Amino acid sequence: MKDKNKIKIRCITCPVGCSMEVITDKLNGTVLDVKGNECAKGIKFAKEEISNPVRILTTTVKIDSVKLCRLAVRSLEPVPKDIVKDIISELRKMKICPPVKAGQVIGQNLSGSKSKIIASATISQ
Amino acid sequence: MQQGKNNYKKKYDLAIIGGGPAGMAAAVRAHELGIINVLLIERDKYLGGILPQCIHAGFGLKIFNRELTGPEYSSIFEEKIVQSGIDTMLDTMALNIKSENGLKIVTAANSSFGYFDIEAKSVILALGCRERTRGQINIPGSRPSGVYTAGVIQRMVNIEGYLPGKKVVVLGSGDIGLIMARRMHLEGCAVKGVFEINPFSTGLLRNIAQCLDDFNIPLYLSHTVTGIIGKKRIEAVKVSKVDEKLKPVKGSDRIIECDTLLLSVGLIPENELSLTCGILLDNKTLGPVVDENCQTSVKGIFSCGNSLFVNDIVDNVTQAGQAAAEGCLAYLNEKPYEEPSIEVQAGEGILYAVPQKISGFKDVTFSIRVSRPMKNAYIAFGDFFKKKFKFLTPGEMVFIKIKKDIINGLAGGKTRVIKIYTGSK
Numbered sequence: 253m254k255d256k257n258k259i260k261i262r263c264i265t266c267p268v269g270c271s272m273e274v275i276t277d278k279l280n281g282t283v284l285d286v287k288g289n290e291c292a293k294g295i296k297f298a299k300e301e302i303s304n305p306v307r308i309l310t311t312t313v314k315i316d317s318v319k320l321c322r323l324a325v326r327s328l329e330p331v332p333k334d335i336v337k338d339i340i341s342e343l344r345k346m347k348i349c350p351p352v353k354a355g356q357v358i359g360q361n362l363s364g365s366k367s368k369i370i371a372s373a374t375i376s377q
Numbered sequence: 378m379q380q381g382k383n384n385y386k387k388k389y390d391l392a393i394i395g396g397g398p399a400g401m402a403a404a405v406r407a408h409e410l411g412i413i414n415v416l417l418i419e420r421d422k423y424l425g426g427i428l429p430q431c432i433h434a435g436f437g438l439k440i441f442n443r444e445l446t447g448p449e450y451s452s453i454f455e456e457k458i459v460q461s462g463i464d465t466m467l468d469t470m471a472l473n474i475k476s477e478n479g480l481k482i483v484t485a486a487n488s489s490f491g492y493f494d495i496e497a498k499s500v501i502l503a504l505g506c507r508e509r510t511r512g513q514i515n516i517p518g519s520r521p522s523g524v525y526t527a528g529v530i531q532r533m534v535n536i537e538g539y540l541p542g543k544k545v546v547v548l549g550s551g552d553i554g555l556i557m558a559r560r561m562h563l564e565g566c567a568v569k570g571v572f573e574i575n576p577f578s579t580g581l582l583r584n585i586a587q588c589l590d591d592f593n594i595p596l597y598l599s600h601t602v603t604g605i606i607g608k609k610r611i612e613a614v615k616v617s618k619v620d621e622k623l624k625p626v627k628g629s630d631r632i633i634e635c636d637t638l639l640l641s642v643g644l645i646p647e648n649e650l651s652l653t654c655g656i657l658l659d660n661k662t663l664g665p666v667v668d669e670n671c672q673t674s675v676k677g678i679f680s681c682g683n684s685l686f687v688n689d690i691v692d693n694v695t696q697a698g699q700a701a702a703e704g705c706l707a708y709l710n711e712k713p714y715e716e717p718s719i720e721v722q723a724g725e726g727i728l729y730a731v732p733q734k735i736s737g738f739k740d741v742t743f744s745i746r747v748s749r750p751m752k753n754a755y756i757a758f759g760d761f762f763k764k765k766f767k768f769l770t771p772g773e774m775v776f777i778k779i780k781k782d783i784i785n786g787l788a789g790g791k792t793r794v795i796k797i798y799t800g801s802k
C-alpha cells in the first residue's frame with residue numbers, strides 16, 4: 253500500500269449517500285479502486301471528486317421588480333467546488349431587470365467557469 | 378410566479394386550499410381527470426408554497442429524474458395551472474369550513490371581496506406545515522431578538538434579500554438546518570456549528586457532506602442549546618452535551634458567541650382550518666386521520682402533502698396531491714363508497730403509518746416513518762408479511778405497497794386491525 257492512498261468520501265449523487273473508500277495512485281492520483289458504492293454512478297462521482305470536485309451552485313441576485321427583490325439563480329452544470337464563492341461574489345454585483353424567464357442565461361464565464369448561470373424562476377414584471 | 382384571477386364563481390365542484398406543490402398537483406390532476414369546476418385558493422402573493430424560497434437544488438429526482446431547484450420545480454406546475462385555466466385566487470386566506478347537507482361552505486377573505494363564502498361539493502386541504510418555535514422546545518434564558526426559525530430566515534435571505542445576522546448557531550440537523558447552514562455560510566456569515574440533541578442526524582448523509590463537510594462547518598451530535606444570553610439582541614448561547622435520556626450533562630456547558638440562533642427543530646402539519654369543521658386528527662402525525670383515498674373523517678374533505686404528515690421530499694408531496702384528486706373524483710362520481718373499517722395501528726419502532734384506516738377493497742401504499750435508526754431490520758404487517766431493510770431511519774420515509782388479498786388475510790378476523798411493527802433479523 254506504499255504507493256497507494258486510501259480516501260474516504262461520501263457520494264452525493266442521490267439520497268442514499270453511500271460511504272465510499274477510494275484507492276488512488278500516490279504518484280499520479282488516478283483512481284484504482286472504489287468500494288462501498290451501491291451503483292455505478294458512485295464510481296463516476298469518486299473519479300470526479302478526486303480530480304475535480306464540482307457542485308451545483310445556487311444563490312440569488314438583485315432584481316428590479318415591482319413584486320420581488322431577489323431572483324433565484326443556479327449554475328446549469330455543476331461548477332468546480334473551489335470557485336463557488338468567487339462566482340457568488342461576482343453575482344452579488346449584478347442587477348437584473350424583468351421580464352426574466354426560468355432557464356434564461358444570467359451570466360457566463362464567471363470566475364472562469366464553463367457553466368452558464370441561469371434564472372431558476374420566472375418574474376414577469 | 379403568476380397573477381391570480383380576481384373573478385370567481387360562487388359554486389365549485391372542488392375547492393383546493395393551499396397552492397404549494399400538494400395543492401398545485403391536486404389541481405392539475407383534477408383538471409386532467411375531467412373535474413372542470415375547480416378553484417385553487419392561496420394566501421400568499423404567489424403559488425408554490427415554500428418552494429420559491431428553497432432555492433437550492435435537490436427537487437424532482439424521483440419524478441423528473443433531474444435535480445431541480447425549488448423555484449424550477451414549482452414553475453413546472455404553475456405553468457400547467459395557467460394553461461389549464463384553473464381558477465386561482467391568490468392573496469386569499471381560507472378561514473372556515475362548514476359541512477352542510479353534504480356541501481362544503483368555505484369562508485375566505487381577501488382585499489378585493491372582504492369576507493365571502495364559496496360553496497363546494499368537495500374540498501382538498503393542502504395547507505402545508507408550521508415550524509416548531511423556541512416556546513415549543515423550551516429553551517430557557519432571556520428573550521432577545523435574533524432567534525428565528527429556519528423557514529423565516531430562508532424567506533428573509535432568499536425572497537426579501539436581507540441577512541438577519543453575521544454569526545450564526547444552528548440548532549437541529551435535519552435537512553432544513555443543514556441547507557440553511559450552507560446558505561448562511563455562502564452569504565458570508567460565520568456559522569459556528571450545527572447542534573443536534575439526538576446521537577444521529579435526521580438529515581440526509583449527502584446533505585451533511587455537501588452542506589457541512591464542504592465548508593468545515595462542525596456538527597455536534599448529542600448536544601443542545603441550554604440557554605440564551607443577551608438583553609435586546611442575542612449575544613451568545615449556552616450549549617451542553619446531553620446523555621442517553623437527552624438530558625443536559627452537568628458541567629459540560631460552554632458559551633458560544635453569536636448574533637443569530639437558527640432553529641430547525643421540527644415541523645408540525647398545519648390544521649387549524651381542518652379543525653373548524655371537526656376533522657379528526659391523529660395524535661402522532663398531527664394531521665387528519667385518512668383512508669386510502671386521502672379522505673378525512675368528514676366525507677368529501679380530503680387531505681394531502683405536509684398538512685397530512687410531514688414529507689421529506691417534494692416528489693412524494695406531488696404524488697399525494699394527485700392521489701387526493703383521484704380520491705375526490707370517486708367521491709364526486711358518487712361511486713359506492715367502501716367504508717374504511719380496518720384500523721391500522723403503529724406498533725414497536727413505528728412512529729406512524731398513513732393511511733390510518735382502510736377498506737380492504739384496494740391495494741394500499743402505506744407511508745411509514747420509523748421512530749429510530751435501525752440496521753438490518755424488517756417492517757412487519759401482522760403475522761405474515763415482512764419486508765427487510767439494510768437500514769431504516771426516521772429521516773427517510775418508507776413506502777410499502779400491500780395487495781388487497783394480503784390486507785384481507787391480515788384483517789380477516791373479527792378485530793379488523795392491522796398492526797405494523799419493526800424488528801431485527
Ligand SMILES: Cc1cc2nc3c(=O)[nH]c(=O)nc-3n(C[C@H](O)[C@H](O)[C@H](O)COP(=O)(O)OP(=O)(O)OC[C@H]3O[C@@H](n4cnc5c(N)ncnc54)[C@H](O)[C@@H]3O)c2cc1C
Binds near residue numbers: 399419427470552556
Ligand atoms: C428548507 C427546506 C428544504 C427542503 N428541501 C427539500 C429538498 O431538497 N428536496 C425535496 O424534495 N424536498 C425538500 N423540502 C420539502 C418540500 O419542499 C415540502 O415537502 C413541500 O413543499 C410540501 O408541500 P405542501 O404543498 O404540502 O406545503 P407548502 O409548500 O407549505 O404549501 C402550503 C401552502 O398552503 C397555503 N395555505 C396554508 N393555509 C392556508 C389557508 N388557510 N388559506 C389559503 N392558503 C393556505 C400556504 O400559504 C402555502 O403556500 C424542503 C423543505 C424545506 C422547508
Ligand code: SF4
Binds near residue numbers: 293295297
Ligand atoms: S453510489 Fe449510487 S446509490 Fe450510492 S449515493 Fe451514489 S448514486 Fe446513490
